[in-house]
Amino acid sequence: MKFSVVVFPGSNSDYDAFYAASRVIGADAELVWHKDTELKGADVVILPGGFAHGDYLRTGAIARFSPIMGAVKAFAERGGPVLGICNGFQVLLEAGLLPGAMVRNDRIKFVSRIVPVRVEQTDTPFTVACKPQQVLQLPIAHGEGNYYAPPDVLQEIERNRQVIFRYSNDAGEIGIEWNPNGSLNNIAGISNRQRNVVGLMPHPERASESALGSADGRFVLASAVRWFAEHADQMVRHA
């Protein structure tokens, strides 16, 4: 199976994602430039962290005009698994592939540390290898990870079990004191209604080896491998 990692001008976790997918997980991986219009045979697409297009206008707002996004959208609509990490999550929100929006962290601080994140749902391509309620230690590094959705949308997301990751403590308890950025309902990651598109602010690719402080990010990428093995026959391969 193959991971395609999209490289926007300003991406900075693209190689981390490529490394984690290829060297740590052992899958095929390829970097795909944002001006390309094909995903080069991707089975899984990753939109990496960074500052795509300099975060001009709003985080992720300009990336949706990158030529590759047409292919990403079509891939997602066919049910292909897409993971947006940090800035990649912001891109998915701005592109309308995920509901809601990001605002500045509530204390205006750029937060950069390893935080516990509880896995809320294990029926997505990026959590299928996790245990229900498993707590992952994952690094966050963002100034704009304060998830917002209007009350009716938030209610719908919760009702449809689209909250996939929540900030917690090490024991997996959810509380405002474990919320690093003001995100509504401690949301760290969500999915679309079809559950194939997932965005999260924490960086699993930066926590793929214990030398990096945590290897818990492997669960997220290994999930994609397992999901692919179980669903490969249903996937229409994208040339």
Place this chain on the structure above:
Amino acid sequence: MKARVYVTLKPSVFDPQGRVVADALVTLGYQDVKDVRQGKFFEVELADADPATAKARVTEMADKLLANPVIESYRVEVLQ
């Protein structure tokens, strides 16, 4: 002709930057400051059109790109 677009976070969305600016103003001695909402300002230059058409077009632009309607509201002004 020119149009101006003012974008701010919706009243229901907390504006952490505005809050910090308000606190800073109070620290400067402006005790009467109750709140600040920070926003963005765009000046759009476009081909001449009748003001109603221009306003409709710039409103569409604000809705599609200049503002994120999930969190932001906007006001459009067309200059004669």
